[in-house]
Amino acid sequence: MRMMRRFREPDIVPIQPARLPSWSPLHIEKRQHCCEHCPSLLDKKRKRKKKQRDRTLVAILVILLFCLLGNTVFLDVHTLRSTVAPPSDEAVTNTSTSVSSSALSAQAQQCLSQYIINAPSDPASYPCSTCYSVLQAVPSNFSDGNPQDPQQIENAIQFCGLRSIFDIASTSGQAGLSTGGG
The missing domain is CATH 1.20.5 (Single alpha-helices involved in coiled-coils or other helix-helix interfaces)
Incomplete structure (x- = not known):
């Protein structure tokens, strides 16, 4: 029996876990985004974007x-x-058949500049009643060194002629002229 006692298993007693004191809550809010808790970070980003x-x-x-x-x-x-008119060496050329004018009168210069500037943007503001006769009085052999001026004078005279037709036309005629006849 002695032997039997010797090989006998000891009584196993389960070990009980030690009781730890409970911890106090940490009071940390759950954060969904990084920037919700950092208003100063949001303000910096907003200021940077605004700048x-x-x-x-x-x-x-x-x-x-x-x-x-x-x-x-x-x-x-x-x-x-x-x-x-720019000064030109060929300002006045006297020949037996014709005399070429080198400068426009002040009124003709004013009418020409008004045509170039105002007529394309606001045709009704161009004073055809006064400028038509002034520009028609410019000689056909006018030359001031600027090759575009004689063409512009001719264009202004044609513009005044077409505008007089437009002014005389009825409202339906003006509508047709404004749309190109369409």
């Missing part, structure tokens, strides 16, 4: 102002060039 947008708008505004300034300078130079 970029403002810079873009300022750049567009500066470009627009430069374009307007360039157009104004171009129109001033173009108007000045078309109203003031």
Whole structure:
């Protein structure tokens, strides 16, 4: 029996886990996005986007102002060039058959510049009643060094003739002329 006792298994007693004290809650809110808890980060991003947008708008505004300034300078130079006849060595050529005029009268220059600038954009504002007779009085052999001026004078005279037809036409006739007869 002694032997039997010796090989006998000891009584197994299960080990009980030690009781730990409960922890207090950490009070941490669940976060769905990184930036919800960082309002200062959102403000920085918004400010950065606003600065970029403002810079873009300022750049567009500066470009627009430069374009307007360039157009104004171009129109001033173009108007000045078309109203003031440049000095020419061949200003007055006397021949036995014809005399070539080198400068337009001030009124003819004004009518020509008004035609070049105003007639394409606002045809009704061009004063055909006064300019037609002034431009018709310019000699056909007029030459001031600018080869486009005689053609522009001819165009202005034709414009006034066509405008008088338009003004005389009835409203249905004017509508037909405005649409090209369609």
